[in-house]
Amino acid sequence: MEETFPFHYTLMDYLLCLFGLLMSLVDIGLDCWTVVSFYQNEDYVYMAVLIFFLLGSSLLVQVFSWIWYSDTPDDLQTHVEKFVTKHHLLKAFHFMQLAVYLRYAGLVEISTRRFLRSDRLQEGISVNLNHDLFMLRLIEAFAENAPQLTLMMSIIAMGQGLTLLAAFKTLGSASALAASVVTYHRIMREFLPDKRKLKWSSSVVYFLWNLLLIFTRITALALFASVFPCYIIAHFLSVWMVLVLVVWGQKTDFMDSTCGEWLYRATVGLIWYFSWFNVGSGSTKLKNIIYYAVMGLDTMALLGFWQMECDCISLPFRSYIMIIILASLYVLGILLRILYYKKFHPNCDEKKIELHEDKPVMRAAALNECIETDSAKSSDFTKPVTGAQKRMRIMASNFY
Structure with a gap:
């Protein structure tokens, strides 16, 4: 068993x-x-919708952060977190919607200490903190930035013009989505034994196919919302409920409580409304084919309804040209995705995924087969893995 920390x-x-x-x-x-x-x-209507997106996504992030802190109170490793907990300020920080910045402060603190004084334990804690922070940022991106981007693009599609503010906000939301996608790809590198072989070219391809598919999806939603602003709510609720049921059928086990797990499933359903996010173990080829086929048909249906209505509106171009462009981008995104999984994605055996335990550090398999069946040592690892350890394990297993 290895005694050196596997993460870097x-x-x-x-x-x-x-x-x-x-x-x-x-x-x-x-x-x-x-x-x-x-x-x-x-x-005022746009203002109310935007505030709803901002508050709703922020509350969702605070709830996840609070649950993770509450489930594993012993995981508070940084001086910032310990100070806040000691003075009973943790609830106040979450109430004031500052959970993400508390985690940023803790990560910056311990990362700075790690670089000033080389410490493998602090390096491992940095990876744990970075993982949970990334998860919160990913949730925020699809709960806030994706709906915001849809709103801003629908306003532009309604003929109100591309103002400087709309351009900045659209660019900001798109950048946040892109950053969350790239960060997701890069952080999963830490679970590979040969992580240094995973070059930035793979991240570029990963970013491109996600960008094309997400952009196509959001553009179709924005165009549909521009002519059917009320029906977009019904569309979201109907599709989202079906997606949540599908996530439930995957028998996910990401959180440590039943209520937390259902919140996670509802959040994954929200992410799936815009983009694919693997949450199940085993082969994902058939799942991906079904998902992209269904979402592709749904996207084309939205564009079809938009075309029927926008024919009555004066447009500077033929509506079918937009549909052809978006369909082409969607197909290109699928082809880049296939290229990524054929040439860049490391199909790693679960037993080669590196994980950090609270006990002496080891190379472990994702999920249940993480310890060598040595009777003299197995008794030391009978405690179920929870908290950040469990979340990191499941994400690595699902990704690879």
């Missing part, structure tokens, strides 16, 4: 963390600017 938290990971914090602060500034602009222009 690099300077690039640290810089990406700081960049993510910067982007988060910029996004908040753009959100405030957008809300004020809607108010000044008396666009």
Whole structure:
């Protein structure tokens, strides 16, 4: 059994963390600017919808963060987290919607200490903190930025023009989505024994196919919402409920409580409404084929309804040209996805995925077969894996 910590938290990971914090602060500034602009222009409906997206996504993130802190109170490793807990400020931070920034502060603190003084244990804690922070950012991206991007694009499609604010907000939301996708890909590298062989070219291809598919989906939703603003709500609720039932059928076990698991399933259903996110173990080829076929048909149906209505509106181009362009981008995205999984994606055996336990560190299999069947040692690892360890294990197993 190995005694050295298998993860490697690099300077690039640290810089990406700081960049993510910067982007988060910029996004908040753009959100405030957008809300004020809607108010000044008396666009109260748009303002209300945007505030709903902002508050709803923030509350969702705070709930996940609070559950994770509550399930594993012993996992508080940084001075920042310990100080907040000692002075009973943890609830206050979550109430004030500051959970993400508390985690950023803890990660920056321990990462800085790790680089100033090489410490493998602190490096491992950095990976744990980075993983949970990434998960919260991913949830926020699809609960806030994806709906915001849909709203801004629908406003543009309604003929109100591409203002400077709309351009900045659209770019900001798209950047947040892209950053969450790339971060997801990069953080999963830590579970590979040969992680240094996974080059940035794989991340570029991974980013491109996600960008094309997500952009096509959001554009179709925005065009449909521009002509049927009320029906888009019914469409979301009907599709989302079906997706949640499908997630339930996957028998997920990501959270440590039943209520938390159902919240996770509902959140995955929201993510699936915009993009694929693997949550089940085993082969995913058939699942992917079914998902992209169904979502492709749904996207084309949305564009078809939009075309029937927009024919009555004066457009600077033929509506079918937009449909052809979006369909082509969707197909190109599928082809890039196939290329990624054929040439770049490391099909790793679960038993080769590296994981960190609270006991001496070891190379472990994802899920249940994580310990060598040595009777002299197996008794030390009978405690079920929970918290960040469990979440990291499941995500790595699902990804590879």
